[in-house]
Amino acid sequence: MGLQTFAAPYYVLTEAGVEVVVASVRGGEPPIDPLSFGEGVETVALQRLTGDAVAMGLFRDSRPLSAVSAEDYDGLFVAGGHGGMWDLADNARxxxxxxxxxxxxxxxVAVCHGVAALCGLHPATGRPLVEGRKVTALTTREEIELGRAAVVPFLLEERLVGLGAVFEEAPAFTSHVVADGPLITGQNMRSADQASRSLLAAIKG
Incomplete structure (x- = not known):
């Protein structure tokens, strides 16, 4: 998981009085993407998070996805991180x-590589979840600039377009959020704060 894309929603939501529950595919502590840290990447929220025992405790003790149900929550935020390309994209659960x-x-709401969670099929219709929807995600250009294009199992932009999504992008590594009804996507890690505030507005609304 990209920790900066967890820090932003955690503080935006908790400071507004929203209870945050953390879940991951297997439960426990999700692997941390090494690109969470480094010059030009770390944010004030991330620096705060790493010193926050309560927040890091929730992160390290995430609930397994099998133990949670969408009907129990007011909204969903899928954080980024390269691991999502393997763990989320083809996971039926x-x-x-x-x-x-x-x-x-x-x-x-899904941000950066977290948008891989939208690459699946609707269990009732068998159609792609993103078919005909406007979305954004980490672009192919950004993946290349990060030096991971040859490492990831597929290029997220290409997969989404292949599934029938209407893909929108802004200049590389700038904050960009796209809303299509209840579906809100952020292009990259720098979109996490804006996407988190969109989620808060949707919940409060």
Whole structure:
């Protein structure tokens, strides 16, 4: 997981009085993407997070996805990190959770590689979750600039377009958020704060 894309929603939501529950595919502590740290990457929220025992405790003791249900929550935020390309994209449980939230009109927000969680099929219709929807995610250009294009199992922009999504992008590594009904996506790690505030507005609204 990209810790900066966890820090932003955690503080935006908790400081507004929203209870945050952390879940991951397997539960426990999700692997941390090494690109979470480094010059030009670390944010004030991330620096605060790493020294916050309560927040890091929630992160390290995440609930397994099998133990949570979309109907119990007001919204969903999928953090980024390269690991999502392996763990989220072709996971039927993830697709079912996302589909249940969208079908209920609940806001579903995904940022950067977290948008891989939207690459699955709707369990009832068998159609891609993103088909015909406007989305953004880490672009192919950004993946190349990060030096990971030959490492990831697929290029996220290409997969989304292949699934019928209407892909929108802004200049590389700038904050960019796209909303299509309850589905809200952020282009990259720098979009996490803006996307988190969009989630908060949707929940409060």
């Amino acid at each position: 993830v697709a079912t959770f996302v589909a249940a939230a969208l079908d209920a009109g609940k806001p579903v």
